[in-house]
Amino acid sequence: MAKCDTSAKLIWQIAIPVPLERLFDYWPPEHYPLNSIQPGMRVTVPFGKSHKVGVVMRVMKASDSSVDLNRLKHVAQVLDTEPLLSTKDLQLLHWASRYYHHAIGEVIATAFPVALRQGKPAVLQRENCYGLTKLGRNTEPAQLKRAPKQQALLAVFQNSQQTFELADIAEHKAALKSLLEKGLLIEQPRQTVDTDRLEKPVGLVANPEQLHAIDSVISSLHRFSVSLLQGVTGSGKTEVYMQVISEALQYNLQVLVLLPEITLTPQLEQRFRQRFNVPMVCFHSKFNDSQRLHAWLSLQQGSASIMLGTRSALFTPMQRPGLIILDEEHDSSFKQQEGFRFSARDVAIARAKMLNIPVLLGSATPSLESLFNVTRQRYQLLELSSRAGNAIEPVFQILDIRNKPLQDGLSEPLITEIQTTLARGQQALLFLNRRGYAPVQICHGCGWVSRCGRCDANMVIHASERRLRCHHCGAEQSLPKQCPACKTGELQPLGLGTERIEQTLTVLFPGKNLIRLDRDTTQRKGALEAYLEQINSGHADIILGTQMLAKGHHFPDVTLVAILDVDSGLFSVDFHAGEKLAQMIVQVAGRAGRANNRGRVVLQTRQPQHPLLTTLIDKGYRAFAESALQERKLAGLPPYSHQALLRTHASDAQAPQAFLQAVCQLLQQNKNDKTLVLGPVSAPMARRAGQFRFQLLLQSAHRKDLHHLLDLVLPQVVKLKEAKKVRWSLDIDPVDLY
DNA sequence: AGCACGCCGACT
């Protein structure tokens, strides 16, 4: 057969979700109308032996293709009639792919909700919405006493005085059905945006600091800027967000609000719904695939004006982009920790720059990077120093426990403090970032310890389940009754976990209501919410928990906060540890106190003179941040330099190191004396889940040098024969160095 | 990442 003239024909370059740093060339489908294709449209293509969903990135002349045209296949199907991603969206994703040195096809895929990745049609189901009937308005929720779920849902409708789409209340589907049947709710056509009534009347007046912050962001609404809003818990950050959003809505612009993972989203969602009359969608892990599809399309097609979402919502296209807000910007959940390891905070800023819109970052404890960018005048700092209302700053107290008797980690002065607090009818909150009963079991006879067989870590005692569990690989076994080694020695728990403290507290404070909040007690769906409700309605005297206490929830009746073990955060191989500890202390402290109940924060430590603690307590978070930045500067650490961490693991003990040594050789050959190569070293936990782990850290004073070196070396790294024996990944701007 | 092809041990 004679070769046809291919010079005039077009081929499509397509991003396919495989870990390969290139696009794939295809012929258009047979009989496809010549000019209908546009970048940003999804297609299905034959790929290897199977079919995959890809995104058209470019349409180009066949003669410009670098691959043998005879090998090209045809696109099987075009899935969209309009591009789902705009040119700007594609630009951002392309930039992110290069910045994070991650395969373009996988980066593009993260911009889509799962349904669209699977090739489902991009059709926005215009759903009806639900509102109160006259009967519903006049029915007391309490009348539905046999049906708490229905009661709650009715109250939501009555309090918000608005209609809801199914997606907004999908978790209450059963209650919704019942209320419809009882004639308390009615299904009606979806409301259209009433531009005269975007916002419901509110009685809140901003204080001067809030006003300044609001004006500052509003004045930059139609151009790029980054504002860092620093304000302690209760200082009214949310009110600033809402007033700025309100202004954006006046211009009919859309707003993307990003939050840390889980927990706080419902509260903020509720406040926004009470405030705004515009369609709002949520995008986070509580939502299923079809709900997320609906939310994504609503923002992409412009029918929703506000999206509230977590990290994965970052890339959602916007029809009328106006503003990005990122709350709790210091939170580590904004950094994706596997695969495409992007920082939602950093990419949000890149996105805003590309779209020429403002970004508003908020935190009580801003990251050192962001504060550094303030000093470099890249970000504008907006401060809310006073607590809104008349709340007072908590008092900090460093409690020196050196040589003090401890009762399962509780010093006598602390026990007394708890007693006093409870006697006043107030709540105490105790924080210990270690779950389980005790971090290790040891044999008093022979010294045997409950080591995990697959990790360089100990198995943790979970007493109530009578099990040993490894928190790193999930390995489990029942609690041994006799020492597996000597068969005679007495087995003892060593160290403290929340479960053990709980037991101690029950003995020390009999008859008091104690709530333990950690991963083990809140696993059950809805359990956390139930406990929070219990705490806020006053049915708790002592609250004990881990990290999850530090995030968001405010407990107004808590007047005593105790951090039981500060010291474990003071000494770490990771230079980020100090920053994280300081943020944690301030965040936990922020849970306490309100109005006339001044909060106390007690830190138990054997390092009462440690400069981190004294600076933080005596001079505040900003002073701590300044001195921490000074240390980073002297040590040449980020943000005064830039890092990339190459991690690798394999079940073979030698392969990871051999691979990294080969990488080092490549780095030598592409000599770049501006980049420091640290390692290879074994990871702080050298073995995890049976895998041997090694890492190599690259550091450079200038980002350009680092990325230039990576651009040169990575294509060769991929081809190394040693690379085939390991799993490896590259982390740009790592925040966890282990 | 999938998913094939391709040469060496325990089983009908």
Next chain:
DNA sequence: GTCGGCGTGCTC
């Protein structure tokens, strides 16, 4: 004599 182990090679 086969079924299948996971080494390595490719995907427009």
